Amino acid sequence: MIRLKHVSKDYGGDRPALTDISVNIAKGEFVFLVGPSGSGKSTFIRLLLREILPTQGDIYISGQDIKALRSWKIPFLRRNIGCVFQDFKLLPNKTAFGNVAFALEVIGRSRYMIKKQVPEVLRLVGLEDKLDSYPGELSGGEQQRVSIARAFVNRPPLLLADEPTGNLDPATSLGVMTLFNRINRSGTTILIATHDREMVDSMRKRVIALENGNVVRDQLRGVYGYED
Amino acid sequence: MIRLKHVSKDYGGDRPALTDISVNIAKGEFVFLVGPSGSGKSTFIRLLLREILPTQGDIYISGQDIKALRSWKIPFLRRNIGCVFQDFKLLPNKTAFGNVAFALEVIGRSRYMIKKQVPEVLRLVGLEDKLDSYPGELSGGEQQRVSIARAFVNRPPLLLADEPTGNLDPATSLGVMTLFNRINRSGTTILIATHDREMVDSMRKRVIALENGNVVRDQLRGVYGYED
Amino acid sequence: MKINAVYYSKEALTNFRKNWVLSMGAVTAVALCLIVIGAIMFIAYMGNQFINKVESQIEIEIFLKDNAPYGQIEALQNQIVNWSAVKKVNYVSKENALKKFKIDFKDNPEVLQNLQGNPLPSSFRVWLKNPRTVEATVKRIKRLSIIDQVVADKNNDIKYGSQYVSKLFVITRGVSIAAGGIVLLLIFVSLVLITNTIRLAIFARRKEIGIMKLVGASNWFIRVPFLFEGVIEGALGGAIAILILGIIYRATIKSIMGGKWLVFMRIPLDQGAFMVMLLVLLLSGILIGAIGSAIALRRFLKV
Amino acid sequence: MKINAVYYSKEALTNFRKNWVLSMGAVTAVALCLIVIGAIMFIAYMGNQFINKVESQIEIEIFLKDNAPYGQIEALQNQIVNWSAVKKVNYVSKENALKKFKIDFKDNPEVLQNLQGNPLPSSFRVWLKNPRTVEATVKRIKRLSIIDQVVADKNNDIKYGSQYVSKLFVITRGVSIAAGGIVLLLIFVSLVLITNTIRLAIFARRKEIGIMKLVGASNWFIRVPFLFEGVIEGALGGAIAILILGIIYRATIKSIMGGKWLVFMRIPLDQGAFMVMLLVLLLSGILIGAIGSAIALRRFLKV
Ligand SMILES: Nc1ncnc2c1ncn2[C@@H]1O[C@H](COP(=O)(O)OP(=O)(O)OP(=O)(O)O)[C@@H](O)[C@H]1O
Ligand SMILES: Nc1ncnc2c1ncn2[C@@H]1O[C@H](COP(=O)(O)OP(=O)(O)OP(=O)(O)O)[C@@H](O)[C@H]1O
Numbered sequence A, B: 001m002i003r004l005k006h007v008s009k010d011y012g013g014d015r016p017a018l019t020d021i022s023v024n025i026a027k028g029e030f031v032f033l034v035g036p037s038g039s040g041k042s043t044f045i046r047l048l049l050r051e052i053l054p055t056q057g058d059i060y061i062s063g064q065d066i067k068a069l070r071s072w073k074i075p076f077l078r079r080n081i082g083c084v085f086q087d088f089k090l091l092p093n094k095t096a097f098g099n100v101a102f103a104l105e106v107i108g109r110s111r112y113m114i115k116k117q118v119p120e121v122l123r124l125v126g127l128e129d130k131l132d133s134y135p136g137e138l139s140g141g142e143q144q145r146v147s148i149a150r151a152f153v154n155r156p157p158l159l160l161a162d163e164p165t166g167n168l169d170p171a172t173s174l175g176v177m178t179l180f181n182r183i184n185r186s187g188t189t190i191l192i193a194t195h196d197r198e199m200v201d202s203m204r205k206r207v208i209a210l211e212n213g214n215v216v217r218d219q220l221r222g223v224y225g226y227e228d
Numbered sequence C, D: 001m002k003i004n005a006v007y008y009s010k011e012a013l014t015n016f017r018k019n020w021v022l023s024m025g026a027v028t029a030v031a032l033c034l035i036v037i038g039a040i041m042f043i044a045y046m047g048n049q050f051i052n053k054v055e056s057q058i059e060i061e062i063f064l065k066d067n068a069p070y071g072q073i074e075a076l077q078n079q080i081v082n083w084s085a086v087k088k089v090n091y092v093s094k095e096n097a098l099k100k101f102k103i104d105f106k107d108n109p110e111v112l113q114n115l116q117g118n119p120l121p122s123s124f125r126v127w128l129k130n131p132r133t134v135e136a137t138v139k140r141i142k143r144l145s146i147i148d149q150v151v152a153d154k155n156n157d158i159k160y161g162s163q164y165v166s167k168l169f170v171i172t173r174g175v176s177i178a179a180g181g182i183v184l185l186l187i188f189v190s191l192v193l194i195t196n197t198i199r200l201a202i203f204a205r206r207k208e209i210g211i212m213k214l215v216g217a218s219n220w221f222i223r224v225p226f227l228f229e230g231v232i233e234g235a236l237g238g239a240i241a242i243l244i245l246g247i248i249y250r251a252t253i254k255s256i257m258g259g260k261w262l263v264f265m266r267i268p269l270d271q272g273a274f275m276v277m278l279l280v281l282l283l284s285g286i287l288i289g290a291i292g293s294a295i296a297l298r299r300f301l302k303v
């Protein structure tokens, strides 16, 4: 599903954000990406979305070299990737419903389908009574859950999540994780960047640990690690 | 220091965000505000900053009724309150240095003082090598730490923090907490809204628990609670 | 794609409502520019009518010999009147010429006192369909074989105020160039301003655009609502311009047409032409909106 | 507060650089409006000069009796020439009048042929300092006690082209009103557009403004850099307008002054007046920027 070959990304700072990363993630896997603040987790995810291009190396998603992708094809790549962003990236002038519906409008789903699926998915994340609230009227955790709902409303084969529980209380976090697990069991590949030690430790999934832009650990059924 | 008397806040949704809250926080206290997502923690903090006005009740800070405050006096209230925002609220066109320096420029500190204090405080949060990065060039955790640095650079008597470790890994979180503890010992009153169970449990400070806009627990030397 | 048309319009309208300040900024920019352009177009139209009126008074005078035979005179008239360039030929008898002379010189009695008999010749006055053909027509008259039998000296007695005519054409050209230049400049100005406004509107929403792209929206999916929005804003601006120009027109037309200070150029005002002008303004508004947003989008919506 | 002045300017400049698109939008808006205003001011100035020239040719003619005694004529001239409203009095003898008549009528030989002797009277030509006093002056001449001894019929023989004069004044007024109106309209338009642009710029940064407020910045602390920025943008727009107008002026002045199509209104162009106009444009730019941002700020920077 995902193959990174000697990928480096240098923003031009003191040191590159990622250095010579080679990782394979198979279809259907559930992977945690952990590492201290600034270690390059978000950069990893932005590379997969082709929001940024790698300085060196190649990235393949479903066998496709996304570095060589023609620019008009990029939207089609992204429609197959659901993504929860660390800063939510909700459209401020659309309601919670509108934001989730947008991901379906973009791929041309019928209005009937949208009317049916969106409330369903928002109910899954516990926002059934916030359908008509704008992002500015939602709490941090509620915005994060809208972002999660948008990421998987169109059942993409690949789901990326950057810090999906950073603004959620432990109970809600657990609910979201259960959800991810369920989605994963239906065949979706999942990659989650997180700091949530409890979550990583309790799930015992594959863990890729970054530090200063290097992969320092890649462990099946791993734990968060990093003892304080 | 902080006194809330029968405070309610209704945004006009299905139910009020806060209902009849009465809380006293003495000078020099260290208080955690916990509660599930959407329980009204951010609303509590925004009320103290007079970003919003309570629908009912009165709020006193240092004995001053901030509801009755004349609008030109509001900036002076805010200069005495350091605040870490859940969404960071950094100025996108200022560097990390500039963002922190801004809090000092606003209160008219000399350029000499600014040049001396800002790098010092950024070093405390571990960003000594990101002085010249713009928020768009910082990782989520780095932005959060800039926000923390800005909040206490001018040593305010009151420090509010909304989810200050949501984007930080456990090690960095611990560092930030140690920092808060140190600031608190120098006499600063501290109020932290958080989901970070580990942190709350390890610190054993006063815990105010919100649920659906009601105070359900107010405990000295408390824990996060909410067993899953 | 039926759904998409619905989506695009809905989106454009929602954006318009949500970003009220931005939208009204663009609308007022379009409206103001179109009002100025409309006013200048109107003035240019009036000026043109005025010039046409002046030009239509250009005439060729052919002074006839006192002893020219009547048959020849008639033959000359018959020839000239059939030319396609000629609108009308009038014969002025010696008596009428004297009458007119006396009227023209009624302020100079000392001239009239010294007038003995009727020294004035009879003449033809020739009006042309297009005044600009005057020189060619004069040449053609001079080339007629019959002319020497009717006119004493064909170089002095065929007159058309050559100096006056060429000066008028020069003024006409100058004025049209100036008016056209100002209108073009203003169209350019309004296009720049509107592009600017829409560019600012897009700039203010660059984050949203970035988010749309990240969610997988294609470029056209993002662009079309902005284009629609530009068109709506342009059309609204055009409509407002029309409304205000209409009000100004109603308020001032009486004093312009009936009042004192322009009475000496009483010009027929064509209601139809005015309506066409308004329509042109509305279409310009729409076009400006579309082109403006297209230009603005080009700059900001690269992938 | 020395530090603050530094802070404000630094802040304004940084914002200007950072928000390049927004800033250049405002600058081009100011520049374009000022160019149009400048061009119209220039045309109005030329038109005014032209009208002054025409007006300066207004004269009063006093036709004298053939048998008026020389002493009285001289007395009349001495009286009139001393009036403060009068610029110059010329005496035209019978011989000179005839010469001029012959020149004027050289195209109408039949009139000249019938002229016997010299029927034309001698006359005074009176030029005024301010042409608008012409009617008052004529009245004053008619009231002179000496006049009846020099002029045969004071109602007919004192002439100043009354029709022509009043019509000219009417045109003059109409043209000044129209030009003034267009300039005012354009100043209004540019003010609205610039307010709009700056309002958009502020709108685009409303989040930043909100953040500043939350950090404890006072309203003036937030406002002043925006005002500075508006002034910078206005000044830059004014400077660009001046530059472009200067280039246009240099490029066209030759063809305007020396060329064919305006040669009949050769007007002296005052370099000083042109410089003053440019200075006025620069100051207008600064003023527009300041006022525009002040208006824009009023709306958005309530607490
Ligand atoms: N501006 C607003 N308009 C309307 N409703 C609002 C607004 N801001 C917050 N709310 C609602 O008020 C409730 C409390 O919000 P608040 O942001 O205080 O929650 P919170 O405790 O901070 O949650 P989280 O931990 O997720 O940040 C939520 O249900 C939210 O949807
Ligand atoms: N656009 C950019 N320009 C320059 N440097 C950048 C940019 N984006 C990120 N960086 C730097 O690259 C490094 C890795 O950033 P990244 O956002 O990938 O970290 P992260 O692992 O997501 O951290 P966090 O857990 O705090 O979100 C950081 O040091 C950051 O400052």
Ligand SMILES: [Mg+2]
Binding pocket: A041, A042, A043, A086, A162, B139, B140, B141
């Ligand atoms: Mg990150």
Ligand SMILES: [Mg+2]
Binding pocket: A139, A140, A141, B041, B042, B043, B086, B162
């Ligand atoms: Mg919150």
